[in-house]
Amino acid sequence: MKKSLLLLISAAFVLAACNAPKASDESASPADKVLLRDFNPTVVNNIPVTQVDKAKFPIIDMHSHDYVESAADIEQWCKNMDEVGVLNTAIMHCSWIGRPFEEVVELYAPYKDRFRFWCCFDYSDMSEEGIQKACQLLERYHNELGAVGVGELGDKGEGDTYARPKEGKDIHIDDARIQPLIRKAGELKMPISIHIAEPYWMYLPMDETNDGLVNAVTWHVDTTNCYGYWKLMETFENAVRENPGTLFIACHYLNMSHDWPHLGALLDKYPNMYVDISARVAESAHTPRATREFLIKYQDRVLFGTDNGYELQMYRNIFRVLESNDEHFYIPEYGYHWALSGFNLPDEVLKKIYHDNAERILNEYK
Numbered sequence: 001m002k003k004s005l006l007l008l009i010s011a012a013f014v015l016a017a018c019n020a021p022k023a024s025d026e027s028a029s030p031a032d033k034v035l036l037r038d039f040n041p042t043v044v045n046n047i048p049v050t051q052v053d054k055a056k057f058p059i060i061d062m063h064s065h066d067y068v069e070s071a072a073d074i075e076q077w078c079k080n081m082d083e084v085g086v087l088n089t090a091i092m093h094c095s096w097i098g099r100p101f102e103e104v105v106e107l108y109a110p111y112k113d114r115f116r117f118w119c120c121f122d123y124s125d126m127s128e129e130g131i132q133k134a135c136q137l138l139e140r141y142h143n144e145l146g147a148v149g150v151g152e153l154g155d156k157g158e159g160d161t162y163a164r165p166k167e168g169k170d171i172h173i174d175d176a177r178i179q180p181l182i183r184k185a186g187e188l189k190m191p192i193s194i195h196i197a198e199p200y201w202m203y204l205p206m207d208e209t210n211d212g213l214v215n216a217v218t219w220h221v222d223t224t225n226c227y228g229y230w231k232l233m234e235t236f237e238n239a240v241r242e243n244p245g246t247l248f249i250a251c252h253y254l255n256m257s258h259d260w261p262h263l264g265a266l267l268d269k270y271p272n273m274y275v276d277i278s279a280r281v282a283e284s285a286h287t288p289r290a291t292r293e294f295l296i297k298y299q300d301r302v303l304f305g306t307d308n309g310y311e312l313q314m315y316r317n318i319f320r321v322l323e324s325n326d327e328h329f330y331i332p333e334y335g336y337h338w339a340l341s342g343f344n345l346p347d348e349v350l351k352k353i354y355h356d357n358a359e360r361i362l363n364e365y366k
């Protein structure tokens with residue numbers, strides 16, 4: 001659903017020149033020729049730059065995928081995890097990456113103390129009988145193959161299109177047909193990790209008013225024939241409310257990092273809801289004070305996750321944001337034009353987000 005648009009935006013509204021020439025005189029200022037998408041500033045401030053090579057506390061990564069080609073890659077991944085301080089990593093099965101679930105478990109078996117497996121719901125047969133079979137399969141994955149959770153389910157408007165072995169087109173999380181599966185996950189004490197929607201800017205008009213434009217223009221969501229942002233949020237809330245015995249982990253802060261009060265209100269209302277922070281560093285580190293306040297207030301309900309391969313620098317970028325008090329730095333690969341700042345989280349909060357909350361869910365929630 002991503003739509004690539006060619007967009008040429010003059011940097012005139014981000015770069016102001018002294019003695020600015022008249023707009024019609026294009027050759028007068030180089031700034032008039034800089035495109036917003038090419039904006040790649042160099043920080044000139046003499047301010048602290050913190051390198052966090054290893055996380056301050058041991059980590060449980062609650063959001064990752066089967067990114068490897070071979071056992072040698074897994075070995076390298078384990079080495080990287082050691083180097084940055086990750087104890088173990090959730091391998092979440094979903095349609096856009098990797099091999100069948102049984103093969104994932106087999107490939108990672110020699111390293112199973114470092115990885116935990118999450119499986120999908122099977123939507124191959126949506127009849128009542130088919131769903132019963134899917135419930136049995138879920139039980140088998142849990143009991144025999146060690147699946148500790150369900151996920152990553154993913155609904156960006158068209159239904160659970162992340163599912164394996166078959167996409168759940170038009171199957172949203174509050175669909176009556178799949179409620180037995182959600183209840184079954186609860187009975188088995190398997191949390192459900194679900195990716196709902198995308199960051200809010202991706203749904204807004206692609207014009208000069210769009211704050212996330214540089215990224216949103218290629219990560220745009222076309223909702224013409226599917227659910228939009230708030231409708232998706234409604235499906236999620238319905239499922240969480242109707243299944244108090246099942247734990248839901250809303251991936252990527254539920255894609256609601258633009259509205260902490262709203263997200264906080266949901267967490268207040270539903271004790272069976274958590275969020276993971278995966279792949280939304282850039283979407284939260286441009287508002288460091290508000291994000292810090294949210295993370296401190298909801299320190300018992302937030303889980304660490306990456307969702308972005310296993311390069312050392314990928315981990316270290318996240319540590320810098322969570323741990324340091326650095327300000328005004330850019331991480332170009334995140335794709336936004338805005339600068340980031342660290343959250344300088346207190347130790348006790350870091351410890352919970354990095355490790356303790358996940359440990360509690362995975363152990364006590366059994």
Ligand SMILES: [Zn+2]
Pocket residue numbers: 063064065152307
């Ligand atoms: Zn993911």
